[in-house]
Amino acid sequence: MEKEQRLVVITGGSRGIGRAIALRFAKENPRIVIIHYDPDETYAEETLGLLKARGVSAEAFKVDVSSFTATKELFDGLLNDYGKVDVLINNAGIIRDTFLMRMTEEDWDRVINVNLKSVFNCSRAVIRAMIRESRGWIVNISSVVATIGNPGQTNYGASKGGIISFTKSLAREVAGKGIHVNAVAPGFVLTDMTEPLPEKVKEAFLQQIPMKRPGKPEDIAGVVYWLCSEDADYITGQTIHVNGGMFMS
Numbered sequence: 001m002e003k004e005q006r007l008v009v010i011t012g013g014s015r016g017i018g019r020a021i022a023l024r025f026a027k028e029n030p031r032i033v034i035i036h037y038d039p040d041e042t043y044a045e046e047t048l049g050l051l052k053a054r055g056v057s058a059e060a061f062k063v064d065v066s067s068f069t070a071t072k073e074l075f076d077g078l079l080n081d082y083g084k085v086d087v088l089i090n091n092a093g094i095i096r097d098t099f100l101m102r103m104t105e106e107d108w109d110r111v112i113n114v115n116l117k118s119v120f121n122c123s124r125a126v127i128r129a130m131i132r133e134s135r136g137w138i139v140n141i142s143s144v145v146a147t148i149g150n151p152g153q154t155n156y157g158a159s160k161g162g163i164i165s166f167t168k169s170l171a172r173e174v175a176g177k178g179i180h181v182n183a184v185a186p187g188f189v190l191t192d193m194t195e196p197l198p199e200k201v202k203e204a205f206l207q208q209i210p211m212k213r214p215g216k217p218e219d220i221a222g223v224v225y226w227l228c229s230e231d232a233d234y235i236t237g238q239t240i241h242v243n244g245g246m247f248m249s
């Protein structure tokens with residue numbers, strides 16, 4: 001499988017966990033497309049530079065994956081250019097944390113649309129092409145919050161729980177077509193998303209982690225890559241928890 005050059009698309013691939021996933025895939029000499037929605041191109045260009053330094057041909061696009069139309073246009077273009085998408089990593093995500101009594105409709109809608117609707121948008125955009133090729137790998141990034149909950153994250157938790165359910169149903173739909181659909185649920189990982197949290201909150205997370213350390217983006221990337229490898233060929237519809245023991249299923 002690794003011998004044929006795969007086209008790997010990673011949403012939220014400009015930084016954090018998505019960047020680590022791109023760098024992990026780089027070892028197999030793929031073509032990589034990263035999608036991001038950062039205010040500017042700084043992180044995306046840094047990631048492209050890191051990939052190019054490893055000899056990987058990569059492109060970056062700024063597209064809001066919560067938009068069905070914009071996402072479809074981007075993937076239509078990719079399918080036109082490359083003829084296929086082998087691997088889709090649905091990793092883009094945001095938080096808008098606040099207690100339910102203060103949560104606005106906009107806080108709810110934006111998190112559900114960016115985190116969950118995007119998984120529909122991107123998967124919908126590639127699934128026909130994957131079926132045509134009789135192969136494909138989709139990995140959706142959920143969160144430990146989907147299973148243990150977290151005060152202030154009703155919107156985020158619902159979006160990440162939805163991802164787990166989506167993963168199971170799509171996995172059943174396409175398992176017979178050579179397509180693997182799985183989810184990875186990270187615990188507490190140090191990235192731009194978690195960096196702004198108050199020290200008190202970070203310390204409280206650490207107390208809940210039996211391994212006594214936060215996750216690194218690479219801890220997640222290795223498992224995502226493995227799910228897209230021959231070694232995980234008999235795995236579909238699963239959620240793999242990567243959290244230092246914070247939650248055990």
Ligand SMILES: NC(=O)c1ccc[n+]([C@@H]2O[C@H](COP(=O)([O-])OP(=O)(O)OC[C@H]3O[C@@H](n4cnc5c(N)ncnc54)[C@H](O)[C@@H]3O)[C@@H](O)[C@H]2O)c1
Nearest residue numbers: 012014016017036037038064065092093143186189191193
């Ligand atoms: N960091 C953690 O502790 C943690 C824990 C569990 C799950 N996760 C999940 O892992 C994923 C990556 O998180 P991270 O910590 O690397 O975050 P990050 O904030 O460092 O990066 C987020 C990425 O998503 C992209 N993005 C955001 N909104 C987008 C949109 N509308 N369209 C396209 N791209 C968009 C950003 O441009 C960026 O590339 C997210 O889905 C997050 O929910 C993170």
